[in-house]
Amino acid sequence: MERNKPAWPRRAAIFGASGGIGAAVARVLADRGVPVLGGSRGGAVPRHHLVTPFTFDLTDEASIAAAAALMADDVPDLVLVATGALTLDDGTAPEKGFKALDPAAMAQALAVNTIGPALVAKHVLPLMPRDGRWTFAALSARVGSVSDNRLGGWHSYRAGKAALNMLVKNFAIEMARTHPQGTVLALHPGTVDTALSAPFQKGLPEGQLRKRREAAVALVDVLLAATPQQSGALLGWDGQEIAP
Structure with a gap:
């Protein structure tokens, strides 16, 4: 499979390579001949x-x-933060209405979905070369789009992803001043058959739930095709930009 190695990236790093999407992306890249640093808690x-x-x-x-x-x-020239939580470790599900808001649960959701990826950016972005191509991306979600919100609910998750999208935009603007060949992205993987989506798969329209490998291939293709002109955007698995 290494005969299919792309000209770029030379090396990749995935923060969250034990999760459903992160593990699948790591394997897709490795199968294409790209050395991967795979990060996880254990x-x-x-x-x-x-x-x-x-x-x-x-x-x-x-x-x-x-x-x-x-x-x-x-330094890896492709970094993906493939972390996130919809249901918290203690089983707390996303809120259906504002009466269910709990400050401790909100803080935990924001720590995982917003603050953690931001801290990865804080420590990884300074490593990026000023005179070469690189991409830093974080998994986000369409539900973090304010303009696309038609159903409400899932307050902490939506807010965390919306905040992550804003941070990605901020990082893109800041890095463009000194690293014009770099790209900073948020990615929407679609609804993927993982532990994150498992409690919410019932009733999905036929064809909406995607297999991990399928989703990973699509995300890798988006990452390989992304350009600095798209930096700061939230891109879907199909490469289309999602309005903030």
Whole structure:
């Protein structure tokens, strides 16, 4: 499969390579001959001779800084933050209405969906070359689009992803001043058959739920085709920009 290795990226890093989408993206890239650094809390990543594990905790900035430091001598030119939570670890589901809002649950949702990816950017973006191509992307969601919100609900998740989309835009503007060949993106993977979506798959229209490998191939294709002119955008799995 390495005969199909693309000219770019030279090396990739995935924060969240044990999750459904992150693991699938890691394997797609490795199958195409791209060496991948796969990050997870416990070091569990897809078994592949081109995937090298590292550990980090999305809620522990020191662990994120340590992971970034390990990359400094051979900086990956494609970085994906493939983390996120819709249902929290204690089983708390997304709120159906504002009466269900709980400050502790909101704080936890924002820590995972917004603050964690932002801290990865804080420590990884300074490593990017000023005179070469690179892409930094974070998994977001269409439900983080304010203009596309027609159903309401899922307050903390929607707010966290909307905030992440704004941060991505901010990072893109800031990096463009000194790194004009770089691209910063938010990605909407669609509804994928993972643990995140499992409690909400019942009743989905036929064809809307996508397999992990299928979604990963689409996301990798979007990442490989993205240009600095798209930096700051939220792109869907089909490559189309989603309005904020």
